[in-house]
Amino acid sequence: MKNYTTQFTYGNDMKFLRWLVIATVCFMVGVLIMNNQIAAEGVSDDSHSAQLVDGTFYNNAKVEQPGFRKTLGIFIRFMTEKKIDAEPKHELPMYALSTQQLASLSNDSVHFVKLGHSSILAKVYGEFWLFDPVFSERASPFSFMGPKRFQPTPIRIKQLPHIAKVFISHNHYDHLDKAAIKQLADKTDSFYVPLGVENDLIKWGVKKQKVLSFDWWQDHTTTNSQIVFTPTQHFSGRGLTDRNKTLWGSWAIKVKDKRFYFSGDSGYFAGFKEIGKRYGPFDITFIETGAYDQEWSNIHMTPEQSVQAHLDLHGNIMVPVHNGTFDLAFHAWYEPLNRVTKKAVQDHVSLSTPLVGEVFSIHDPAINKTWW
Template sequence: MNNQLAAEGVSDNSHSAQLSDGKFHNSAEVERPSFKKTLGIFKRFITEKKIDAEPKGELPMHSVSHAQLERLSNDTVHFVKLGHSSILAKVYGEYWLFDPVFSERASPFSFIGPKRFQPTPISIAELPNIAKVFISHNHYDHLDKAAIKQLVDKTDSFYVPLGVENDLKKWGVDEQKVHSFDWWQEQNIANSQIVFTPTQHFSGRGLTDGNKTLWGSWAIKVNDKRFYFSGDSGYFAGFKEIGNRYGPFDITFIETGAYDKDWADIHMTPEQSVQAHLDLQGDVMVPVHNGTFDLAFHAWYDPLKRVAKKAGQEQVSLSTPLVGEVFKIQDTAIDKAWW
């Protein structure tokens, strides 16, 4: 599949080097959990006692309004952390959303599954019109069906991994709005370059669709500014390749949370997240994928404490804004231990 097809929103999975036997694969082999191991993980979730899985009180947050966003200047890139991995960007006047998750649960059900303990700082109804929505992969804590349905009429374009376009079409998104990408595919528009880059992860929203859609990350260049959005990934050599091809990055949004020894290949530890940032040739690092849902066995604050310690040891500029706090791509790191 060539770049022009991606730019036109046309999906052709058959040409992807990552696809074989009807499923997508990582560049390096990762452990495939056996049925026995999967049962063991479920047993842990049922029986293992968690300590501080959620905060005991409300977390600090800044509410964001439509009017506040409109007042932001159009001469740079502004970011707002919306919770978990969701990021709102105002990119030289255009609004872009990354992995927008607004639902109460990261689950196919409204009554069971991980429930958010940190609200979003703004509702979808309050958001301005969105030029671009970017999706990293189809897991429930990154692809929110209810949010997509609410965004359909106020979004110009959706950028998704191969295969995910089929879900969006089912949910009412006009296929002309959907642009599906393979790894390393680029789209160049006016003053921006958008690249879908590899990660080491997996996909699936049910029992029968495992790895039938692709997963990845986004490397963005707009004018002379560059930023990176990791999606989910285990630590792998691909970070160095992305950094060599598209870095250095002014800012990286790196998955830091939901790690465990039982799935070490597909989610990084905080220490590995710092190394990924270094591999990517990043300047300022913002740890995401934490502080919103209980998705693993560690304490809710553990990712932030560990990443702050490692960043200090490696002299990495770690930025830890509050949910709802607005910051610019050229800003120095927000050094705030709010956890």
């Protein structure tokens, strides 16, 4: 009788194991979808969005839909292709944050902290804002499998001060964390989300009156700020049956005389120039730089394109995000930072690479740390 424990350990039967995992995952995802546990509800056509046709949202430019065969091929590639340096071999440097430290930040400026991946905490003239808060250990519908964090967040949700605003760019698992939203529901005043995402938040316990949903170019003005939901070239979906049933996008924000931009996820497209023309120049841009591949180049920029997007936006300092936290592609975990640094030098772009948990302000010079 074969000793499968030994064979699996040394890799001779790894193909069988991988196929077994694939079959198991497909079965579990199917069960979840049939039980309506992970598929988004979407939005009705009465929203009058120019991007919505027959219940499905579309990009301005035609973007190839991967289809089942290509999606399955990418999934099999994830299970079978050998990766090099997909995860750090050593503990990554990080600054721990405390409630007291955040409270001590001045109320007369805009301060930022990277929390990991694309999650950003900001203190905006005394108010705390969160962008794409993901605190869970895995960016996945499952707690026991899927992309796992390289390092913990520098602060836990229960340690956070009262949050005035939470911003969501789209509903993918590495940007919309159900567990985090449920914990934030009672300590947050307002949630700013793309069209359709409001249904999930309400289902997860957020009061309806707290949720503001946005179409592209729709803005919200307060006493001292202008908040605009701006286009990206991407897609949405949390299951196999809800692709593009909710919108996706980015956030362009002006507060007093300061401006900053949060990209969410996007392929490189002409929309960056239009956003820069309408709402730039930006003091700081937080630009997606990671999880790219030739298989999905139209929905995730390369690092070189990320630098060009920053230039299109008329940004001053660029902070690359969407890297260094989860293994979501086939490149080495540090490759996005190496490539974006090289391109920034070539194009004379002021690149800032703070550590996770490091506080910086909108008027500070770029932080030049090769921490990776």
